[in-house]
Amino acid sequence: xxxxxxxxxxxxxxxxEYVLGTLDARAARMIEDALPTHADLLALVGxxxxxxxxxxxxxxxxxxxxxxxxxIAGQIEPPARIATRPRFLRLWQGWAIGASLAAAALxxxxxxxxxxxxxxxxxxxxxxTQTAWxxxxxxxxxxxxxxxxxxxxxxxxxxPEGKVLQLWALPPGxxxxxxxxxxxxxxxDIKIAAPAVKPVPGMLIEISLEPPGGSPFGNKPSGPVLxxxxxSAAGPAT
Amino acid sequence: MQSEADLGDLLEKVAxxxxxxxxxxxxxxxTRLFGxxxxxxxxxxxxxxVLQDSFLRVWQRAGxxxxxxxxxxxxxxxxxxHAALDAVRARGREIPxxxxxxxxxxxxxxxxxxxSAADEGKRLHACLERLPEANRQGIVLxxxxxxxxxxxxxxxxxxxxxxxxxxxxxxxxxxxCLS
Numbered sequence: 209x210x211x212x213x214x215x216x217x218x219x220x221x222x223x224x225e226y227v228l229g230t231l232d233a234r235a236a237r238m239i240e241d242a243l244p245t246h247a248d249l250l251a252l253v254g255x256x257x258x259x260x261x262x263x264x265x266x267x268x269x270x271x272x273x274x275x276x277x278x279x280i281a282g283q284i285e286p287p288a289r290i291a292t293r294p295r296f297l298r299l300w301q302g303w304a305i306g307a308s309l310a311a312a313a314l315x316x317x318x319x320x321x322x323x324x325x326x327x328x329x330x331x332x333x334x335x336x337t338q339t340a341w342x343x344x345x346x347x348x349x350x351x352x353x354x355x356x357x358x359x360x361x362x363x364x365x366x367x368p369e370g371k372v373l374q375l376w377a378l379p380p381g382x383x384x385x386x387x388x389x390x391x392x393x394x395x396x397d398i399k400i401a402a403p404a405v406k407p408v409p410g411m412l413i414e415i416s417l418e419p420p421g422g423s424p425f426g427n428k429p430s431g432p433v434l435x436x437x438x439x440s441a442a443g444p445a446t
Numbered sequence: 447m448q449s450e451a452d453l454g455d456l457l458e459k460v461a462x463x464x465x466x467x468x469x470x471x472x473x474x475x476x477t478r479l480f481g482x483x484x485x486x487x488x489x490x491x492x493x494x495x496v497l498q499d500s501f502l503r504v505w506q507r508a509g510x511x512x513x514x515x516x517x518x519x520x521x522x523x524x525x526x527x528h529a530a531l532d533a534v535r536a537r538g539r540e541i542p543x544x545x546x547x548x549x550x551x552x553x554x555x556x557x558x559x560x561x562s563a564a565d566e567g568k569r570l571h572a573c574l575e576r577l578p579e580a581n582r583q584g585i586v587l588x589x590x591x592x593x594x595x596x597x598x599x600x601x602x603x604x605x606x607x608x609x610x611x612x613x614x615x616x617x618x619x620x621x622x623c624l625s
Contacts, residue, residue, distance in 0.1 A: 217618075220618070220621065221614055221617065221618060224614075224617040224618070224621065225613075225614065225617065227524070227589075228585065228588045228589050228613070228617065229527070229528075229531045229588050229589060229592050230588050230594060230595055230598075230613060232535070232594070233532075233535040233536075236531070236532075236535070254515055254516055256617075257516065257520055257521075257524045258516060258517070258520055258566075259570065259620065259621070259624055260570070260589055260620075261517075261519070261520040261523060261524075261566070262566055262567035262570045262571070263570070263585075263586065263589045263590055264478075264482055264523045264527070264589075264590070265567065266485070266586065266590045267481040267482045267484070267485035267590055268481050268484075268485070269477045269478050269480075269481040270477065270480050270481045270484050271476075271477050271480065272476050272477070272480040272493070272494055272497055273490065273494050276476070276494050276497060276498060277469065277472055277476075279494075279498050280468075280472070280498050280501045280502065281465065281469070283498070283502055284465060284468070284502065284505050
């Protein structure tokens with residue numbers, strides 16, 4: 209393809225292929241160059257982006273390297289920058305807490321120290337982020353869950369009446385997750401003293417919404433997974 | 447409650463060169479957006495570069511975002527996805543399609559249930575379900591994992607020409623189904 213098609217169906221198709229990502233580099237560049245001045249093409253591309261956007265939910269959320277924001281900030285404000293450490297938790301505390309779990313946007317951070325004192329963590333956010341969690345593995349191998357944006361004794365298990373939240377771990381290579389138990393209601397942090405599986409980098413952590421007593425399946429969630437994310441190295445421990 | 451509209455407000459502030467607004471967007475969206483880049487690049491270093499470039503583009507182009515024509519999340523996602531696709535094209539799409547990381551440690555192409563959380567996702571899900579299996583998988587592999595036509599053909603063990611025409615036909619039937 210050398211030129212932008214004039215036939216409406218062809219134009220719609222190539223706009224769709226551009227958004228899908230299957231055009232080769234030259235064809236994609238041609239579309240991008242034409243977009244600012246080609247109103248029909250711009251509208252069609254916008255429609256395709258909107259149509260296909262839900263597919264993005266198939267990509268598992270994953271925390272970027274912790275220093276990345278500083279790299280970005282350094283480029284948009286080059287001179288005389290005061291070096292500050294990322295203060296994700298403080299920022300997140302400003303978030304509103306959602307009233308309903310269904311509408312709530314959820315986030316979780318899991319942090320665990322390794323032998324090299326490298327932090328291994330993941331941040332899990334759903335599309336409409338409201339509630340944030342941290343999960344931190346202590347040196348005894350226990351797991352502590354705390355809310356990031358509801359600090360200081362606020363009840364952090366906000367599952368609706370008649371439902372419970374269940375914590376799961378899927379180690380690398382495993383085919384079925386292991387239940388780490390039901391999250392208790394009540395104020396303050398939640399501590400799991402001896403998780404059924406040892407948290408390691410690459411492990412998937414999930415929190416699902418379940419009927420009282422937990423998933424009837426035992427070895428897999430029966431309800432929607434509200435949090436999911438993979439542990440990975442995130443820099444030295446602080 | 448934070449909402450789509452709030453993200454739109456933040457983008458308007460970013461257009462006025464409000465760095466705190468950009469950071470607020472980063473805090474809320476970087477995990478989702480990094481996941482989108484990782485699904486295509488499967489390399490944290492490359493995905494971080496893409497996310498950095500994307501946020502610089504957001505900084506420069508936030509004024510072009512028109513909330514009457516689209517949702518902020520979709521706009522942000524498309525910036526990251528196209529930047530990741532550009533990066534993949536630049537390195538010649540050298541990722542082998544038999545990469546064990548593709549399809550099992552990420553997301554199975556069949557696992558389209560998770561796209562249906564919102565109403566729009568439900569409609570897309572229903573329309574995808576009407577497509578032939580290979581056709582649906584091809585669309586997911588291209589959109590989510592950034593695979594090219596030849597890579598999809600290898601992955602699905604189908605002739606290249608078949609894959610090209612199926613995906614094109616699949617897109618057009620999605621368009622009709624969703625209209």
